[in-house]
Amino acid sequence: MGHTPSDTIAVVGAGVMGRSITALALGRGVHVVLVDVSEEVLGNARAEIAQQLRHGQFMGAFPGSPAPGTLTTTQSTSDVADAAVVIEAITEDASLKARVMADISSTVPAGVPLITNTSGIPIAELAKSVQRPAELAGVHFMNPAYLIEMVEVIRGPQTGDDAMAAILSVLERLGKKTVVVRDAPGFVTSRLLHPMINEAARVVAEGTASVEAVDRLMHGCLGHPTGPLRTADLIGLDNLADALRLLAERTGNPTFEPCELLMEKVRRGDLGRKTGRGFYDYGKVLS
Template sequence: MTNDQAAHRLTVVGAGVMGTGITTMALGHGVPVLLVDVDRAVLDRARTAISQQLRHAQLMGALPADRAVGELTTSLSVRDAAEATAVVEAITELPEAKAAVLGEVSSVVRPGTPLISNTSGIPIAEMAEWVRRPDELVGTHFMNPPYLITMVEVIQGPRTGAATMAAVTALLAALDRKAVVVRDAPGFVTSRLLHPMINAAARIVGEGTATVEAVDTLMQGCLGHPTGPLRTADLIGIDNLVDSLTVLHKRTGDEACRPCPLLLDKVRAGELGRKSGRGFYDYGKALS
Protein backbone atom coordinates (compact mmCIF):
# COMPACT_ATOMS: atom_id res chain seq x y z
CA MET A 1 0.00 0.00 0.00
CA THR A 2 1.37 3.42 -0.93
CA ASN A 3 1.13 6.51 1.26
CA ASP A 4 -1.78 7.71 -0.89
CA GLN A 5 -3.83 4.62 -0.04
CA ALA A 6 -2.71 4.44 3.60
CA ALA A 7 -4.18 7.89 4.21
CA HIS A 8 -7.72 6.70 3.48
CA ARG A 9 -10.21 4.67 5.51
CA LEU A 10 -13.43 4.62 3.52
CA THR A 11 -16.92 3.82 4.76
CA VAL A 12 -19.58 2.93 2.20
CA VAL A 13 -23.20 2.98 3.39
CA GLY A 14 -25.48 0.77 1.31
CA ALA A 15 -24.54 -2.71 0.05
CA GLY A 16 -26.60 -2.68 -3.12
CA VAL A 17 -25.31 -2.65 -6.70
CA MET A 18 -23.53 0.70 -6.47
CA GLY A 19 -22.30 0.25 -2.91
CA THR A 20 -20.67 -3.08 -3.72
CA GLY A 21 -19.19 -1.70 -6.93
CA ILE A 22 -17.68 1.32 -5.18
CA THR A 23 -16.35 -0.96 -2.44
CA THR A 24 -14.76 -3.23 -5.05
CA MET A 25 -13.07 -0.25 -6.69
CA ALA A 26 -11.64 1.02 -3.40
CA LEU A 27 -10.47 -2.39 -2.16
CA GLY A 28 -8.85 -3.12 -5.50
CA HIS A 29 -6.81 0.06 -5.14
CA GLY A 30 -5.60 -0.88 -1.66
CA VAL A 31 -8.01 1.26 0.37
CA PRO A 32 -9.67 -0.42 3.38
CA VAL A 33 -13.47 -0.23 3.39
CA LEU A 34 -16.14 -0.54 6.06
CA LEU A 35 -19.36 -1.54 4.25
CA VAL A 36 -22.55 -0.76 6.20
CA ASP A 37 -26.08 -2.00 5.59
CA VAL A 38 -29.13 -2.69 7.77
CA ASP A 39 -29.48 -6.29 6.54
CA ARG A 40 -26.91 -8.98 7.39
CA ALA A 41 -28.03 -11.16 4.48
CA VAL A 42 -27.45 -8.26 2.10
CA LEU A 43 -23.95 -7.79 3.52
CA ASP A 44 -23.20 -11.49 3.11
CA ARG A 45 -24.32 -11.40 -0.53
CA ALA A 46 -22.30 -8.24 -1.05
CA ARG A 47 -19.12 -9.90 0.24
CA THR A 48 -19.57 -12.69 -2.33
CA ALA A 49 -20.32 -10.19 -5.11
CA ILE A 50 -17.25 -8.11 -4.21
CA SER A 51 -14.99 -11.18 -4.45
CA GLN A 52 -16.40 -11.92 -7.90
CA GLN A 53 -16.04 -8.30 -9.00
CA LEU A 54 -12.44 -8.13 -7.82
CA ARG A 55 -11.63 -11.15 -9.98
CA HIS A 56 -13.45 -9.57 -12.91
CA ALA A 57 -11.60 -6.28 -12.47
CA GLN A 58 -8.27 -8.09 -12.28
CA LEU A 59 -9.01 -10.05 -15.45
CA MET A 60 -9.93 -6.79 -17.19
CA GLY A 61 -6.66 -5.17 -16.11
CA ALA A 62 -8.61 -2.51 -14.20
CA LEU A 63 -6.67 -2.79 -10.92
CA PRO A 64 -3.08 -1.77 -10.17
CA ALA A 65 -0.78 -4.80 -10.00
CA ASP A 66 1.48 -3.26 -7.35
CA ARG A 67 -1.13 -2.86 -4.59
CA ALA A 68 -2.48 -5.41 -2.15
CA VAL A 69 -6.26 -5.57 -1.92
CA GLY A 70 -7.64 -3.46 0.94
CA GLU A 71 -9.31 -5.01 3.97
CA LEU A 72 -13.10 -5.32 3.91
CA THR A 73 -15.13 -5.16 7.10
CA THR A 74 -18.90 -5.05 7.37
CA SER A 75 -21.31 -3.63 9.92
CA LEU A 76 -24.99 -3.17 10.61
CA SER A 77 -24.43 0.21 12.28
CA VAL A 78 -23.52 3.57 10.80
CA ARG A 79 -22.01 4.42 14.18
CA ASP A 80 -19.01 2.27 13.25
CA ALA A 81 -18.08 4.93 10.66
CA ALA A 82 -16.74 7.27 13.37
CA GLU A 83 -13.09 6.79 12.34
CA ALA A 84 -13.62 7.05 8.59
CA THR A 85 -11.64 9.59 6.59
CA ALA A 86 -14.55 9.79 4.11
CA VAL A 87 -18.05 8.30 3.88
CA VAL A 88 -19.83 7.40 0.66
CA GLU A 89 -23.62 7.16 0.93
CA ALA A 90 -24.81 4.78 -1.80
CA ILE A 91 -28.38 3.90 -0.89
CA THR A 92 -31.48 4.07 -3.05
CA GLU A 93 -32.48 7.37 -4.68
CA LEU A 94 -35.28 8.15 -2.22
CA PRO A 95 -34.97 11.55 -0.52
CA GLU A 96 -36.44 10.40 2.81
CA ALA A 97 -34.01 7.49 3.05
CA LYS A 98 -31.01 9.58 2.07
CA ALA A 99 -31.99 12.26 4.58
CA ALA A 100 -32.08 9.73 7.41
CA VAL A 101 -28.74 8.15 6.52
CA LEU A 102 -26.87 11.39 5.87
CA GLY A 103 -28.22 12.93 9.07
CA GLU A 104 -27.04 9.95 11.12
CA VAL A 105 -23.64 9.80 9.45
CA SER A 106 -23.14 13.52 9.96
CA SER A 107 -23.73 13.11 13.69
CA VAL A 108 -21.17 10.29 13.95
CA VAL A 109 -18.11 11.30 11.95
CA ARG A 110 -15.47 13.76 13.07
CA PRO A 111 -15.66 17.35 11.82
CA GLY A 112 -13.79 17.68 8.55
CA THR A 113 -14.83 14.24 7.23
CA PRO A 114 -16.21 14.48 3.68
CA LEU A 115 -19.73 13.13 3.24
CA ILE A 116 -20.06 11.92 -0.34
CA SER A 117 -23.54 11.19 -1.65
CA ASN A 118 -23.54 8.94 -4.69
CA THR A 119 -26.68 10.46 -6.12
CA SER A 120 -28.07 10.44 -9.63
CA GLY A 121 -30.32 13.44 -9.33
CA ILE A 122 -31.12 15.01 -5.94
CA PRO A 123 -29.55 18.48 -5.74
CA ILE A 124 -26.71 18.79 -3.23
CA ALA A 125 -28.20 22.05 -1.97
CA GLU A 126 -31.31 20.11 -0.95
CA MET A 127 -29.30 17.40 0.79
CA ALA A 128 -27.19 19.99 2.62
CA GLU A 129 -30.22 20.69 4.81
CA TRP A 130 -29.98 17.12 6.16
CA VAL A 131 -26.43 17.27 7.58
CA ARG A 132 -24.83 19.07 10.50
CA ARG A 133 -22.00 20.67 8.51
CA PRO A 134 -23.14 21.45 4.95
CA ASP A 135 -19.63 22.42 3.86
CA GLU A 136 -18.60 18.75 4.23
CA LEU A 137 -21.22 17.43 1.76
CA VAL A 138 -20.37 16.78 -1.89
CA GLY A 139 -22.03 14.74 -4.61
CA THR A 140 -20.56 12.08 -6.84
CA HIS A 141 -22.14 10.07 -9.61
CA PHE A 142 -20.15 6.91 -10.24
CA MET A 143 -21.13 5.01 -13.37
CA ASN A 144 -21.88 1.29 -13.11
CA PRO A 145 -19.68 -0.70 -12.78
CA PRO A 146 -17.51 1.80 -10.89
CA TYR A 147 -14.57 -0.61 -10.69
CA LEU A 148 -14.27 -0.47 -14.50
CA ILE A 149 -15.35 3.09 -15.39
CA THR A 150 -12.64 5.57 -14.44
CA MET A 151 -14.46 8.88 -14.91
CA VAL A 152 -16.58 10.28 -12.07
CA GLU A 153 -19.00 13.20 -12.10
CA VAL A 154 -18.40 15.32 -8.98
CA ILE A 155 -21.06 17.80 -7.94
CA GLN A 156 -20.02 20.83 -5.91
CA GLY A 157 -23.00 22.18 -4.02
CA PRO A 158 -23.35 25.89 -3.25
CA ARG A 159 -22.23 25.22 0.35
CA THR A 160 -19.57 22.60 -0.35
CA GLY A 161 -16.27 23.80 1.12
CA ALA A 162 -12.89 24.03 -0.59
CA ALA A 163 -11.38 21.61 1.93
CA THR A 164 -14.03 19.03 1.11
CA MET A 165 -13.42 19.39 -2.63
CA ALA A 166 -9.68 18.98 -2.09
CA ALA A 167 -10.18 15.88 0.06
CA VAL A 168 -12.54 14.24 -2.42
CA THR A 169 -10.23 15.02 -5.31
CA ALA A 170 -7.34 13.42 -3.40
CA LEU A 171 -9.43 10.32 -2.64
CA LEU A 172 -10.45 9.90 -6.27
CA ALA A 173 -6.83 10.36 -7.38
CA ALA A 174 -5.78 7.58 -4.99
CA LEU A 175 -8.42 5.41 -6.68
CA ASP A 176 -7.07 6.32 -10.15
CA ARG A 177 -10.32 8.10 -11.01
CA LYS A 178 -10.69 11.21 -13.15
CA ALA A 179 -12.99 13.75 -11.50
CA VAL A 180 -15.08 16.07 -13.65
CA VAL A 181 -16.58 18.80 -11.46
CA VAL A 182 -19.98 20.25 -12.35
CA ARG A 183 -22.35 22.69 -10.70
CA ASP A 184 -25.39 21.68 -8.71
CA ALA A 185 -28.75 21.12 -10.44
CA PRO A 186 -31.36 18.33 -10.57
CA GLY A 187 -29.77 15.43 -12.44
CA PHE A 188 -26.50 17.35 -12.91
CA VAL A 189 -25.14 16.35 -16.37
CA THR A 190 -25.09 12.58 -16.86
CA SER A 191 -28.51 11.72 -15.44
CA ARG A 192 -30.15 14.78 -17.00
CA LEU A 193 -29.04 13.54 -20.42
CA LEU A 194 -29.05 9.76 -20.05
CA HIS A 195 -32.18 8.99 -18.03
CA PRO A 196 -34.72 10.82 -20.23
CA MET A 197 -33.11 9.11 -23.25
CA ILE A 198 -33.61 5.67 -21.67
CA ASN A 199 -37.18 6.66 -20.78
CA ALA A 200 -37.81 7.62 -24.42
CA ALA A 201 -36.32 4.33 -25.63
CA ALA A 202 -38.62 2.37 -23.31
CA ARG A 203 -41.60 4.45 -24.45
CA ILE A 204 -40.84 3.58 -28.09
CA VAL A 205 -40.83 -0.12 -27.22
CA GLY A 206 -44.01 0.23 -25.17
CA GLU A 207 -45.80 1.92 -28.06
CA GLY A 208 -44.86 -0.94 -30.38
CA THR A 209 -42.68 1.08 -32.76
CA ALA A 210 -39.68 -1.24 -32.36
CA THR A 211 -38.40 -4.17 -30.37
CA VAL A 212 -35.93 -3.82 -27.50
CA GLU A 213 -33.22 -5.34 -29.70
CA ALA A 214 -33.97 -2.98 -32.60
CA VAL A 215 -33.78 0.12 -30.40
CA ASP A 216 -30.46 -0.89 -28.88
CA THR A 217 -29.00 -1.98 -32.22
CA LEU A 218 -29.92 1.31 -33.88
CA MET A 219 -28.55 3.36 -30.99
CA GLN A 220 -25.31 1.40 -31.12
CA GLY A 221 -24.83 1.27 -34.88
CA CYS A 222 -26.22 4.66 -35.90
CA LEU A 223 -25.60 6.89 -32.89
CA GLY A 224 -22.58 5.28 -31.26
CA HIS A 225 -24.10 4.38 -27.90
CA PRO A 226 -21.73 1.71 -26.51
CA THR A 227 -24.32 -0.72 -25.15
CA GLY A 228 -27.73 0.63 -26.12
CA PRO A 229 -30.05 2.49 -23.73
CA LEU A 230 -32.14 -0.50 -22.69
CA ARG A 231 -29.15 -2.70 -21.85
CA THR A 232 -27.95 0.29 -19.86
CA ALA A 233 -31.28 0.41 -18.04
CA ASP A 234 -30.81 -3.24 -17.05
CA LEU A 235 -27.34 -2.44 -15.74
CA ILE A 236 -28.52 0.59 -13.74
CA GLY A 237 -31.49 -1.30 -12.31
CA ILE A 238 -34.92 -0.37 -13.63
CA ASP A 239 -36.20 0.41 -10.13
CA ASN A 240 -33.26 2.76 -9.58
CA LEU A 241 -33.93 4.36 -12.95
CA VAL A 242 -37.60 4.95 -12.07
CA ASP A 243 -36.61 6.48 -8.73
CA SER A 244 -34.16 8.81 -10.46
CA LEU A 245 -36.67 9.80 -13.15
CA THR A 246 -39.25 10.52 -10.46
CA VAL A 247 -36.79 12.80 -8.67
CA LEU A 248 -36.01 14.61 -11.93
CA HIS A 249 -39.65 15.00 -12.92
CA LYS A 250 -40.62 16.37 -9.52
CA ARG A 251 -37.76 18.89 -9.46
CA THR A 252 -37.75 20.01 -13.11
CA GLY A 253 -41.33 19.53 -14.32
CA ASP A 254 -39.92 18.05 -17.53
CA GLU A 255 -42.45 15.56 -18.93
CA ALA A 256 -39.61 13.68 -20.63
CA CYS A 257 -38.61 12.61 -17.12
CA ARG A 258 -41.99 11.16 -16.12
CA PRO A 259 -41.40 7.38 -15.97
CA CYS A 260 -43.17 5.75 -18.91
CA PRO A 261 -45.72 2.95 -18.39
CA LEU A 262 -43.38 0.16 -19.56
CA LEU A 263 -40.74 1.06 -16.94
CA LEU A 264 -43.39 1.16 -14.22
CA ASP A 265 -44.80 -2.18 -15.38
CA LYS A 266 -41.38 -3.80 -15.18
CA VAL A 267 -40.82 -2.54 -11.65
CA ARG A 268 -44.21 -3.89 -10.58
CA ALA A 269 -43.35 -7.25 -12.16
CA GLY A 270 -39.98 -7.40 -10.39
CA GLU A 271 -38.13 -7.27 -13.72
CA LEU A 272 -35.42 -4.93 -12.49
CA GLY A 273 -32.58 -5.77 -14.86
CA ARG A 274 -29.41 -7.78 -14.40
CA LYS A 275 -29.67 -7.86 -10.60
CA SER A 276 -33.04 -9.66 -10.72
CA GLY A 277 -32.17 -11.88 -13.68
CA ARG A 278 -34.60 -10.21 -16.06
CA GLY A 279 -35.34 -6.70 -17.27
CA PHE A 280 -35.47 -5.74 -20.92
CA TYR A 281 -33.29 -8.82 -21.47
CA ASP A 282 -33.25 -12.25 -19.82
CA TYR A 283 -30.07 -13.00 -17.84
CA GLY A 284 -31.05 -16.45 -16.64
CA LYS A 285 -30.66 -15.81 -12.91
CA ALA A 286 -30.34 -12.94 -10.48
CA LEU A 287 -26.84 -11.62 -9.82
CA SER A 288 -25.42 -12.06 -6.34
Protein backbone atom coordinates in the same frame (compact mmCIF):
# COMPACT_ATOMS: atom_id res chain seq x y z
CA MET B 1 -8.78 -0.99 13.31
CA GLY B 2 -5.00 -0.79 12.88
CA HIS B 3 -5.04 1.39 9.75
CA THR B 4 -4.29 5.07 9.39
CA PRO B 5 -7.31 7.20 8.46
CA SER B 6 -5.69 8.27 5.18
CA ASP B 7 -5.89 4.74 3.77
CA THR B 8 -9.38 3.90 5.06
CA ILE B 9 -12.74 4.93 3.64
CA ALA B 10 -16.20 4.13 4.98
CA VAL B 11 -19.06 3.08 2.71
CA VAL B 12 -22.57 3.22 4.16
CA GLY B 13 -25.00 0.92 2.34
CA ALA B 14 -24.05 -2.56 1.07
CA GLY B 15 -26.38 -2.63 -1.94
CA VAL B 16 -25.38 -2.72 -5.61
CA MET B 17 -23.43 0.55 -5.60
CA GLY B 18 -21.97 0.15 -2.11
CA ARG B 19 -20.52 -3.23 -3.12
CA SER B 20 -19.14 -1.90 -6.38
CA ILE B 21 -17.49 1.14 -4.71
CA THR B 22 -16.06 -1.15 -2.00
CA ALA B 23 -14.57 -3.51 -4.62
CA LEU B 24 -13.02 -0.48 -6.36
CA ALA B 25 -11.39 0.78 -3.14
CA LEU B 26 -10.13 -2.65 -2.02
CA GLY B 27 -8.66 -3.28 -5.47
CA ARG B 28 -6.74 -0.02 -5.18
CA GLY B 29 -5.25 -1.06 -1.83
CA VAL B 30 -7.58 1.12 0.26
CA HIS B 31 -9.15 -0.34 3.43
CA VAL B 32 -12.95 -0.17 3.70
CA VAL B 33 -15.41 -0.13 6.59
CA LEU B 34 -18.74 -1.20 5.04
CA VAL B 35 -21.90 -0.45 7.02
CA ASP B 36 -25.40 -1.84 6.57
CA VAL B 37 -28.35 -2.44 8.88
CA SER B 38 -28.64 -6.10 7.85
CA GLU B 39 -26.12 -8.78 8.78
CA GLU B 40 -27.52 -10.95 5.96
CA VAL B 41 -26.95 -8.20 3.39
CA LEU B 42 -23.38 -7.74 4.68
CA GLY B 43 -22.71 -11.49 4.37
CA ASN B 44 -23.96 -11.55 0.77
CA ALA B 45 -22.00 -8.36 0.07
CA ARG B 46 -18.72 -9.95 1.24
CA ALA B 47 -19.13 -12.83 -1.23
CA GLU B 48 -20.07 -10.56 -4.13
CA ILE B 49 -17.30 -8.04 -3.41
CA ALA B 50 -14.74 -10.88 -3.48
CA GLN B 51 -16.14 -11.91 -6.88
CA GLN B 52 -16.02 -8.32 -8.18
CA LEU B 53 -12.43 -7.96 -6.95
CA ARG B 54 -11.45 -11.06 -8.95
CA HIS B 55 -13.31 -9.70 -11.99
CA GLY B 56 -11.58 -6.31 -11.65
CA GLN B 57 -8.17 -7.98 -11.39
CA PHE B 58 -8.96 -10.15 -14.45
CA MET B 59 -10.00 -7.00 -16.40
CA GLY B 60 -6.79 -5.15 -15.42
CA ALA B 61 -8.75 -2.54 -13.46
CA PHE B 62 -6.14 -2.24 -10.69
CA PRO B 63 -2.83 -1.25 -12.31
CA GLY B 64 0.33 -2.20 -10.45
CA SER B 65 -1.65 -4.99 -8.70
CA PRO B 66 -1.50 -3.46 -5.20
CA ALA B 67 -2.19 -5.74 -2.23
CA PRO B 68 -5.98 -5.47 -1.77
CA GLY B 69 -7.25 -3.41 1.14
CA THR B 70 -8.96 -5.15 4.06
CA LEU B 71 -12.73 -5.17 4.41
CA THR B 72 -14.44 -4.63 7.76
CA THR B 73 -18.23 -5.03 7.85
CA THR B 74 -20.36 -3.57 10.63
CA GLN B 75 -23.93 -2.69 11.52
CA SER B 76 -22.89 0.37 13.51
CA THR B 77 -22.38 3.79 11.92
CA SER B 78 -20.18 4.71 14.91
CA ASP B 79 -17.46 2.57 13.25
CA VAL B 80 -17.04 5.14 10.44
CA ALA B 81 -15.56 7.80 12.75
CA ASP B 82 -11.90 7.00 11.86
CA ALA B 83 -12.24 7.02 8.06
CA ALA B 84 -10.65 9.67 5.83
CA VAL B 85 -13.93 10.06 3.93
CA VAL B 86 -17.43 8.60 4.26
CA ILE B 87 -19.39 7.60 1.15
CA GLU B 88 -23.15 7.21 1.60
CA ALA B 89 -24.38 4.72 -1.01
CA ILE B 90 -27.86 3.69 0.11
CA THR B 91 -30.92 3.45 -2.10
CA GLU B 92 -31.93 6.53 -4.15
CA ASP B 93 -34.62 7.74 -1.74
CA ALA B 94 -34.29 11.39 -0.70
CA SER B 95 -35.91 11.11 2.76
CA LEU B 96 -34.01 7.91 3.63
CA LYS B 97 -30.73 9.45 2.44
CA ALA B 98 -31.44 12.56 4.53
CA ARG B 99 -31.94 10.43 7.68
CA VAL B 100 -28.75 8.44 7.08
CA MET B 101 -26.74 11.56 6.25
CA ALA B 102 -27.90 13.18 9.52
CA ASP B 103 -26.76 10.08 11.44
CA ILE B 104 -23.34 9.98 9.71
CA SER B 105 -22.88 13.74 10.13
CA SER B 106 -23.36 13.48 13.90
CA THR B 107 -20.80 10.61 14.05
CA VAL B 108 -17.82 11.84 12.04
CA PRO B 109 -15.53 14.55 13.35
CA ALA B 110 -15.26 17.95 11.65
CA GLY B 111 -12.90 17.88 8.69
CA VAL B 112 -13.99 14.46 7.37
CA PRO B 113 -15.71 15.01 4.03
CA LEU B 114 -19.03 13.30 3.29
CA ILE B 115 -19.85 12.03 -0.18
CA THR B 116 -23.37 11.15 -1.20
CA ASN B 117 -23.46 8.72 -4.11
CA THR B 118 -26.56 9.86 -5.98
CA SER B 119 -27.64 9.87 -9.59
CA GLY B 120 -29.81 12.95 -9.29
CA ILE B 121 -30.98 14.16 -5.85
CA PRO B 122 -29.83 17.79 -5.49
CA ILE B 123 -26.95 18.15 -3.01
CA ALA B 124 -28.50 21.37 -1.64
CA GLU B 125 -31.53 19.29 -0.59
CA LEU B 126 -29.41 16.67 1.24
CA ALA B 127 -27.17 19.37 2.78
CA LYS B 128 -30.12 20.44 4.97
CA SER B 129 -29.68 17.21 6.96
CA VAL B 130 -25.97 17.47 7.76
CA GLN B 131 -24.27 19.44 10.51
CA ARG B 132 -21.53 20.82 8.21
CA PRO B 133 -22.90 21.42 4.68
CA ALA B 134 -19.47 22.74 3.61
CA GLU B 135 -18.11 19.17 3.97
CA LEU B 136 -20.73 17.50 1.73
CA ALA B 137 -20.45 16.89 -2.03
CA GLY B 138 -22.03 14.44 -4.45
CA VAL B 139 -20.25 11.80 -6.50
CA HIS B 140 -22.21 9.89 -9.11
CA PHE B 141 -20.32 6.61 -9.48
CA MET B 142 -21.23 4.58 -12.57
CA ASN B 143 -21.87 0.84 -12.24
CA PRO B 144 -19.62 -1.14 -12.05
CA ALA B 145 -17.54 1.46 -10.21
CA TYR B 146 -14.37 -0.64 -10.37
CA LEU B 147 -14.45 -0.69 -14.20
CA ILE B 148 -15.84 2.71 -15.27
CA GLU B 149 -13.04 5.21 -15.02
CA MET B 150 -14.91 8.50 -14.87
CA VAL B 151 -17.18 9.93 -12.17
CA GLU B 152 -19.40 12.99 -12.08
CA VAL B 153 -18.59 15.13 -9.01
CA ILE B 154 -21.30 17.52 -7.86
CA ARG B 155 -20.33 20.61 -5.94
CA GLY B 156 -23.27 21.76 -3.84
CA PRO B 157 -23.90 25.48 -3.31
CA GLN B 158 -22.36 25.24 0.20
CA THR B 159 -19.53 22.77 -0.53
CA GLY B 160 -16.23 24.27 0.66
CA ASP B 161 -12.83 24.31 -1.05
CA ASP B 162 -11.19 22.06 1.56
CA ALA B 163 -13.81 19.34 1.20
CA MET B 164 -13.63 19.51 -2.61
CA ALA B 165 -9.84 19.19 -2.55
CA ALA B 166 -10.00 16.23 -0.14
CA ILE B 167 -12.71 14.46 -2.15
CA LEU B 168 -10.89 14.94 -5.46
CA SER B 169 -7.72 13.61 -3.83
CA VAL B 170 -9.55 10.46 -2.61
CA LEU B 171 -11.05 9.93 -6.07
CA GLU B 172 -7.61 10.27 -7.64
CA ARG B 173 -6.31 7.66 -5.15
CA LEU B 174 -9.15 5.42 -6.41
CA GLY B 175 -7.94 5.90 -9.99
CA LYS B 176 -10.89 8.01 -11.08
CA LYS B 177 -11.05 10.69 -13.72
CA THR B 178 -13.37 13.44 -12.49
CA VAL B 179 -15.59 16.10 -14.01
CA VAL B 180 -16.99 18.62 -11.53
CA VAL B 181 -20.47 20.01 -12.24
CA ARG B 182 -22.84 22.35 -10.45
CA ASP B 183 -25.84 21.16 -8.48
CA ALA B 184 -29.15 20.54 -10.30
CA PRO B 185 -31.75 17.74 -10.42
CA GLY B 186 -30.19 14.84 -12.38
CA PHE B 187 -26.90 16.78 -12.73
CA VAL B 188 -25.62 16.07 -16.29
CA THR B 189 -25.47 12.33 -16.92
CA SER B 190 -28.87 11.34 -15.49
CA ARG B 191 -30.54 14.46 -16.91
CA LEU B 192 -29.48 13.32 -20.39
CA LEU B 193 -29.42 9.51 -20.11
CA HIS B 194 -32.61 8.75 -18.19
CA PRO B 195 -35.02 10.70 -20.45
CA MET B 196 -33.27 9.11 -23.48
CA ILE B 197 -33.98 5.63 -22.06
CA ASN B 198 -37.59 6.68 -21.40
CA GLU B 199 -37.96 7.83 -25.03
CA ALA B 200 -36.35 4.59 -26.27
CA ALA B 201 -38.97 2.63 -24.30
CA ARG B 202 -41.73 4.80 -25.83
CA VAL B 203 -40.38 4.06 -29.33
CA VAL B 204 -40.64 0.32 -28.57
CA ALA B 205 -44.14 0.68 -27.03
CA GLU B 206 -45.34 2.56 -30.13
CA GLY B 207 -44.15 -0.31 -32.35
CA THR B 208 -41.62 1.76 -34.33
CA ALA B 209 -38.77 -0.66 -33.60
CA SER B 210 -37.86 -3.64 -31.43
CA VAL B 211 -35.74 -3.36 -28.29
CA GLU B 212 -32.80 -4.91 -30.18
CA ALA B 213 -33.22 -2.56 -33.15
CA VAL B 214 -33.24 0.55 -30.94
CA ASP B 215 -30.06 -0.53 -29.17
CA ARG B 216 -28.31 -1.56 -32.40
CA LEU B 217 -29.05 1.84 -33.98
CA MET B 218 -27.93 3.79 -30.92
CA HIS B 219 -24.76 1.71 -30.77
CA GLY B 220 -23.93 1.55 -34.48
CA CYS B 221 -24.97 5.05 -35.56
CA LEU B 222 -24.49 7.13 -32.43
CA GLY B 223 -21.73 5.27 -30.58
CA HIS B 224 -23.69 4.46 -27.41
CA PRO B 225 -21.59 1.68 -25.79
CA THR B 226 -24.41 -0.83 -25.14
CA GLY B 227 -27.63 0.86 -26.23
CA PRO B 228 -30.07 2.65 -23.90
CA LEU B 229 -32.35 -0.30 -23.15
CA ARG B 230 -29.55 -2.72 -22.25
CA THR B 231 -28.19 0.08 -20.07
CA ALA B 232 -31.63 0.40 -18.42
CA ASP B 233 -31.49 -3.28 -17.48
CA LEU B 234 -28.11 -2.73 -15.85
CA ILE B 235 -29.35 0.32 -13.88
CA GLY B 236 -32.47 -1.56 -12.72
CA LEU B 237 -35.86 -0.52 -14.10
CA ASP B 238 -37.20 0.27 -10.61
CA ASN B 239 -34.23 2.57 -9.95
CA LEU B 240 -34.73 4.17 -13.34
CA ALA B 241 -38.46 4.79 -12.72
CA ASP B 242 -37.63 6.39 -9.35
CA ALA B 243 -34.97 8.61 -10.94
CA LEU B 244 -37.34 9.71 -13.72
CA ARG B 245 -40.09 10.56 -11.21
CA LEU B 246 -37.56 12.60 -9.23
CA LEU B 247 -36.52 14.46 -12.39
CA ALA B 248 -40.15 15.19 -13.32
CA GLU B 249 -40.88 16.41 -9.80
CA ARG B 250 -37.75 18.55 -9.26
CA THR B 251 -37.75 20.12 -12.77
CA GLY B 252 -41.53 20.48 -13.15
CA ASN B 253 -41.28 18.74 -16.56
CA PRO B 254 -43.97 16.03 -16.87
CA THR B 255 -42.37 14.45 -19.98
CA PHE B 256 -39.75 12.96 -17.63
CA GLU B 257 -42.43 10.79 -15.92
CA PRO B 258 -41.62 7.09 -16.53
CA CYS B 259 -43.54 5.78 -19.54
CA GLU B 260 -46.20 3.06 -19.31
CA LEU B 261 -44.02 0.24 -20.73
CA LEU B 262 -41.37 0.93 -18.08
CA MET B 263 -43.98 1.01 -15.29
CA GLU B 264 -45.58 -2.21 -16.59
CA LYS B 265 -42.24 -4.03 -16.31
CA VAL B 266 -41.66 -2.65 -12.80
CA ARG B 267 -45.15 -3.81 -11.70
CA ARG B 268 -44.39 -7.31 -13.05
CA GLY B 269 -41.10 -7.41 -11.16
CA ASP B 270 -39.05 -7.55 -14.39
CA LEU B 271 -36.40 -5.11 -13.17
CA GLY B 272 -33.48 -5.92 -15.47
CA ARG B 273 -30.36 -7.98 -14.97
CA LYS B 274 -30.82 -8.31 -11.20
CA THR B 275 -34.10 -10.24 -11.64
CA GLY B 276 -33.09 -12.07 -14.83
CA ARG B 277 -35.47 -10.17 -17.10
CA GLY B 278 -36.12 -6.55 -18.10
CA PHE B 279 -36.06 -5.31 -21.70
CA TYR B 280 -33.93 -8.42 -22.34
CA ASP B 281 -34.18 -11.94 -20.93
CA TYR B 282 -31.06 -13.02 -19.04
CA GLY B 283 -32.26 -16.55 -18.32
CA LYS B 284 -31.67 -16.59 -14.58
CA VAL B 285 -31.89 -14.34 -11.57
CA LEU B 286 -28.55 -12.80 -10.64
CA SER B 287 -27.77 -13.32 -6.96
